[in-house]
Amino acid sequence: MQKTVFLETFGCQMNVVDSERIVALLDQIGYARVDQPDLADLVLLNTCSVRDKAERRVYGHLGRFKPIKDRRPELIIGVGGCVAQQEGERMLEKIPYLDLVFGTHNIHRLPELVQQAEQQAGRGNATDFLDRETRLNLFPQRTVGDSVTRFVTVMQGCDNFCSYCIVPYVRGREISRPSGELLAEIRDLVAQGVREITLLGQNVNSYGLKEEGEISFAELLRRIDEVEGLERLRFATSHPKDMSDQLIDCFGTLHKLCHHIHLPVQCGSDRILEAMNRGYRRDDYLRKVERLKKACPDIRLTTDVIVGFPGESEEDFAATLDLVARVGYADAFTFLYSRRTGTAAAEFADELTAEVKQQRFDRLLELQQKNGAAIWNSDLGRELEVLVEGASKQGEGQLFGRTTWNRIVNFSGPPELIGKLVKVRITRVFRNSNLGELSAANP
Numbered sequence: 462m463q464k465t466v467f468l469e470t471f472g473c474q475m476n477v478v479d480s481e482r483i484v485a486l487l488d489q490i491g492y493a494r495v496d497q498p499d500l501a502d503l504v505l506l507n508t509c510s511v512r513d514k515a516e517r518r519v520y521g522h523l524g525r526f527k528p529i530k531d532r533r534p535e536l537i538i539g540v541g542g543c544v545a546q547q548e549g550e551r552m553l554e555k556i557p558y559l560d561l562v563f564g565t566h567n568i569h570r571l572p573e574l575v576q577q578a579e580q581q582a583g584r585g586n587a588t589d590f591l592d593r594e595t596r597l598n599l600f601p602q603r604t605v606g607d608s609v610t611r612f613v614t615v616m617q618g619c620d621n622f623c624s625y626c627i628v629p630y631v632r633g634r635e636i637s638r639p640s641g642e643l644l645a646e647i648r649d650l651v652a653q654g655v656r657e658i659t660l661l662g663q664n665v666n667s668y669g670l671k672e673e674g675e676i677s678f679a680e681l682l683r684r685i686d687e688v689e690g691l692e693r694l695r696f697a698t699s700h701p702k703d704m705s706d707q708l709i710d711c712f713g714t715l716h717k718l719c720h721h722i723h724l725p726v727q728c729g730s731d732r733i734l735e736a737m738n739r740g741y742r743r744d745d746y747l748r749k750v751e752r753l754k755k756a757c758p759d760i761r762l763t764t765d766v767i768v769g770f771p772g773e774s775e776e777d778f779a780a781t782l783d784l785v786a787r788v789g790y791a792d793a794f795t796f797l798y799s800r801r802t803g804t805a806a807a808e809f810a811d812e813l814t815a816e817v818k819q820q821r822f823d824r825l826l827e828l829q830q831k832n833g834a835a836i837w838n839s840d841l842g843r844e845l846e847v848l849v850e851g852a853s854k855q856g857e858g859q860l861f862g863r864t865t866w867n868r869i870v871n872f873s874g875p876p877e878l879i880g881k882l883v884k885v886r887i888t889r890v891f892r893n894s895n896l897g898e899l900s901a902a903n904p
Contacts, residue, residue, distance in 0.1 A: 472509025
């Protein structure tokens, strides 16, 4: 009888890649994926601990599965990812119906842990950090599929230790994957029909810097740009302090590199940036934005901003509002500061009330929504190039794709267009997507 797994993924694109690997590993021991936990023999959560709310959400979700476990004691429940890496044994102690936890370095051990649980041979806990050489041999390989776009992990871990961030403690130190291996994988993916690649890492800009004899991230982009059959190239996430002039120049010289960059600023105040240990000043960031816009005049930027960092004054917050207005972001992911145990900022005095934090958050959100609306509304009536990714969820007979700025566009068209670049005229602009119609200019 077919065994089944329900897998829910939280957090970043790195977790999406890890979940694909989880599915492939479980397939090797006879598990097929289902979309409802009631139908599963194995329930897994792949978790995120970047913010306290995300971690609490994991515990809340686990509670949903307890009634199923009560009805079917043979159900196996497991947690992986960053929360599992951070909590480990404590999670097993808190949740008696949890069967296994596996951290960010131990996804490869999941089949072993599941089979142990099947045999009722004890609860599994695999949260040790692995050595560098072992990790290099365990980078996720992309499986064969019919996707038009794929993520490719180029590096893992982080050495920046921003004072608010838990990532270095749950993902480990920074390692870069060999460029030859990356290029070979990308060529294989393109041969399978992939037309867009997104390179992933906690800080892709520092790719290769700590590997003797390895090429820079800018050079990696140049070599990928030469891969025949690839239409588009993206990357995330990009740390401002490591954004070189060579990388900026790529936006003006590489044909396949999309005209969008996610460049998290976090704050517009030098005093708070220093407390955050970000490694750059406000003017450094603005100079790089100016260079990006000069190299690629139609580039659109997105960012992350933290509101209410410990000690943030009204003057500091005003500096953030000013920077957001100056840059003119197409989108911004805005967050209230979340204290993470184990980080340096967790020990900082937090003098702000929840009411003040929320008021500032609302002011920032209002400004950004105004900025973003002006940018996206400027596309109304324009014919834009869209890479068609598949059937849209918005209506029968509709397709969806993305512009160079990573904006979703839904439009009517035949399925034969999937995987192709087409011209679409934008007819309506919504908050998070556009509606369009195929241009008569398409062949």
